[in-house]
Amino acid sequence: MTGAADTGDDRPADVAVIGAGVVGTAIARALACQDVSCVLIDAENDVGTGTSKANTAILHTGFDAVPGSQESTLLRRGSVLLADYARRAGIPVERTGALLVAWTPEQQAELPAVEDKAHRNGVTDVRRIGAGELYRREPHLGPGALGALEIPGESIICPWTTPLAYATQALAAGARLRLRSRVTGIRAGATEHQVVTGTGVVRCRWVVNAAGLHSDTIDAMMGGGEFTICPRRGELIVFDKLARPLLSSILLPVPTARSKGVLVAPTVYGNVLLGPTADDIPDRGDVATTGPGLASLMEAGRRILPRLVAEEVTASYAGLRAATADRDYQIWVDGSRRYACVAGIRSTGLSASLGIAEHVTGLLAEAGLRLAGRPEPDPPVMPYIGQAGTRPYQDAARIAADPDYGRIVCHCERVTRGEIRDALASPLPPADVDGLRRRTRVLNGRCQGFYCAATVAALFAGAGPGAAAPAGQRPAHGPMATGSGRRAPRGWRSAAPR
Numbered sequence: 262m263t264g265a266a267d268t269g270d271d272r273p274a275d276v277a278v279i280g281a282g283v284v285g286t287a288i289a290r291a292l293a294c295q296d297v298s299c300v301l302i303d304a305e306n307d308v309g310t311g312t313s314k315a316n317t318a319i320l321h322t323g324f325d326a327v328p329g330s331q332e333s334t335l336l337r338r339g340s341v342l343l344a345d346y347a348r349r350a351g352i353p354v355e356r357t358g359a360l361l362v363a364w365t366p367e368q369q370a371e372l373p374a375v376e377d378k379a380h381r382n383g384v385t386d387v388r389r390i391g392a393g394e395l396y397r398r399e400p401h402l403g404p405g406a407l408g409a410l411e412i413p414g415e416s417i418i419c420p421w422t423t424p425l426a427y428a429t430q431a432l433a434a435g436a437r438l439r440l441r442s443r444v445t446g447i448r449a450g451a452t453e454h455q456v457v458t459g460t461g462v463v464r465c466r467w468v469v470n471a472a473g474l475h476s477d478t479i480d481a482m483m484g485g486g487e488f489t490i491c492p493r494r495g496e497l498i499v500f501d502k503l504a505r506p507l508l509s510s511i512l513l514p515v516p517t518a519r520s521k522g523v524l525v526a527p528t529v530y531g532n533v534l535l536g537p538t539a540d541d542i543p544d545r546g547d548v549a550t551t552g553p554g555l556a557s558l559m560e561a562g563r564r565i566l567p568r569l570v571a572e573e574v575t576a577s578y579a580g581l582r583a584a585t586a587d588r589d590y591q592i593w594v595d596g597s598r599r600y601a602c603v604a605g606i607r608s609t610g611l612s613a614s615l616g617i618a619e620h621v622t623g624l625l626a627e628a629g630l631r632l633a634g635r636p637e638p639d640p641p642v643m644p645y646i647g648q649a650g651t652r653p654y655q656d657a658a659r660i661a662a663d664p665d666y667g668r669i670v671c672h673c674e675r676v677t678r679g680e681i682r683d684a685l686a687s688p689l690p691p692a693d694v695d696g697l698r699r700r701t702r703v704l705n706g707r708c709q710g711f712y713c714a715a716t717v718a719a720l721f722a723g724a725g726p727g728a729a730a731p732a733g734q735r736p737a738h739g740p741m742a743t744g745s746g747r748r749a750p751r752g753w754r755s756a757a758p759r
């Protein structure tokens with residue numbers, strides 16, 4: 262258990278939040294900041310290791326959501342809240358804007374409808390631009406684009422720092438974090454629920470189900486069973502930083518009813534992303550990339566930004582959307598069962614996370630959960646891992662005060678010994694090298710750890726939290742664990758050292 266120690270008394274927690282992705286951590290943060298005693302439970306060894314670590318990392322405005330849907334409302338609210346929170350918490354965000362490009366007369370004819378939809382979603386600063394302006398702004402765009410819709414508010418964000426910031430704040434406010442604790446059953450009771458996990462039973466008055474791809478299983482444990490999660494895999498390709506000057510904005514396709522389509526976007530780490538695909542698959546754990554998936558992305562990329570596909574590929578990965586038969590989020594609170602279901606957060610959960618948390622907290626209060634009603638405390642200031650701002654290796658004053666910020670360990674991503682040391686000593690330390698990667702960018706660059714993995718592993722083993730961790734909570738040491746969301750491409754040329 263990380264965070265405030267067990268109280269030792271016999272009282273159940275007010276709330277157990279199942280799932281420590283970006284949604285569950287946001288909810289735990291909101292509750293803990295309102296003096297609600299809260300246990301955040303996850304099957305894995307860290308927060309944010311599910312879909313939350315493997316997405317396209319766009320802070321959406323919600324311009325293309327279905328007007329009037331729960332997603333539209335919470336996305337709109339969430340994106341405003343997260344933009345502000347990120348600024349205060351040091352979460353990397355860049356307001357690059359997006360251009361939704363029409364490549365065919367049919368797509369061009371769709372633009373007024375997309376513009377109208379944006380207006381109905383409250384995103385009123387969109388505007389149509391012609392081919393001339395489009396090519397002036399994006400000179401590397403492939404030939405044949407007919408025009409675009411500009412959405413100035415679309416931004417790119419760090420998907421890793423976001424749940425870490427939420428969880429860090431939740432812990433500071435008194436929440437407890439129970440990792441490596443897969444929920445295998447729930448004994449729902451009249452006065453309390455007993456959540457059975459791999460590391461023991463958690464007693465609580467309320468259950469919040471934020472289990473992402475497994476939220477239907479948790480729902481069934483609470484006597485529900487009204488929806489089924491159908492994983493929809495999205496594969497993405499990460500291009501080297503040398504590709505970054507090829508575009509200024511996020512380049513979006515005209516969306517279809519099924520998916521937002523394949524886009525090209527800068528990342529806050531200075532790379533370029535191409536993806537995602539959208540394939541319904543039966544296996545909720547299958548985050549392998551595929552030859553056909555990557556080939557289809559390259560074909561799309563060749564049309565959108567021809568020079569991109571000639572650039573070096575750094576990595577590829579896949580994430581799974583928690584799709585349901587209903588396109589909208591599945592969020593409700595049942596006061597009689599003291600249960601909140603927060604499921605089906607398919608394609609926009611990162612952007613909507615704070616809106617979802619605010620909404621769920623409000624529903625819980627209406628259903629009888631007591632909140633302190635106090636103003637929100639300031640967020641924690643997280644280590645900055647973006648490319649646009651000043652990193653420790655660029656900060657002469659910081660290096661003068663502490664030379665470890667001048668000692669670069671990962672040269673591709675310019676990560677210093679000081680940053681690694683800080684991450685290992687943070688209130689929510691990484692449990693393995695993959696967790697360290699999400700906190701610092703170490704091993705993330707074009708060599709994918711070829712030059713620094715041994716040093717990083719040694720630093721992790723020497724200074725990692727394992728020695729101090731209680732039995733059963735020891736971090737899984739080992740070489741470069743790439744984790745589920747970031748695998749070496751299958752059937753793809755190696756992203757190996759150059």
Ligand SMILES: Cc1cc2nc3c(=O)[nH]c(=O)nc-3n(C[C@H](O)[C@H](O)[C@H](O)COP(=O)(O)OP(=O)(O)OC[C@H]3O[C@@H](n4cnc5c(N)ncnc54)[C@H](O)[C@@H]3O)c2cc1C
Nearest residue numbers: 280282284304311312313316317319444473495610611612
């Ligand atoms: C390809 C792709 C691109 C996307 N792009 C964007 C984007 O650009 N912008 C955006 O806003 N959103 C995007 N999304 C959507 C976004 O990533 C998700 O909506 C969001 O991450 C969902 O968060 P979550 O917390 O609900 O789920 P998760 O992150 O999956 O968290 C659920 C957690 O529950 C835990 N869990 C599951 N079962 C159990 C159990 N039995 N016991 C204990 N713990 C359990 C898991 O370990 C996991 O940590 C994208 C998604 C995909 C797949």
